[in-house]
Amino acid sequence: MDILKDPVIIWFLIGLFCVIAEFFAPGVIIVFFGAGAWVVALLCLGSEISTAQQITVFTVVSIGALVLLRKRFNPPADSGPDIDEFIGRTAVVLEPMRRGRPGRVTFKGAAWKAETTSDEWLETGRSVSIVARESILLFVESIPEQESMRK
Structure with missing residues (x-):
């Protein structure tokens, strides 16, 4: 060859x-x-x-x-105005997760690797709140059912 x-x-x-x-x-x-x-x-x-x-x-x-x-x-994850557009926003669980076992969520039409900050098991389809972001990893916590119905 x-x-x-x-x-x-x-x-x-x-x-x-x-x-x-x-x-x-x-x-x-x-x-x-x-x-x-x-x-x-x-x-x-x-x-x-x-x-x-x-x-x-x-x-x-x-x-x-x-x-x-x-x-x-690749700007630093904690710089620029785009970090604020994640925090406090709602995402939907694509792959179930719990603390220590990452999953995936969908946010703004894209799938993101995510970890939960709580011990609660988060099922597929559950609405979650984004509490932090490190590069391409989102940290989420569950939204109480009543509150997620209002959003």
Whole structure:
């Protein structure tokens, strides 16, 4: 398979792997290494550069992009006005949960990993209140049945 000896293909596949891996590892980090690999693939497409130069360009571009752009794509969870839009809002349980056993909730049309702050078993379909957020994890507590009927 001579195609797998082509540095353009190798760097492109490394970049593709990194971009796909980003979907499974939260934090917006791996995607920058994917971008670095794709930059090297483009450089290899236009000219012959040594393996050492390829690795140097990959490292410089990946780390440079990570340092310069990460905050733009992934602001700290406790900053900005968007944190307030979660706290006190109502979500619906998708996967049952209790303290120590995370589940999932739906909020604003998206599924979120969630943990409850109470010992109560929260069943699917139950309305819960969001009390905190850490990155992509929501912390919820049950809403008394009478109160959830009013909302």
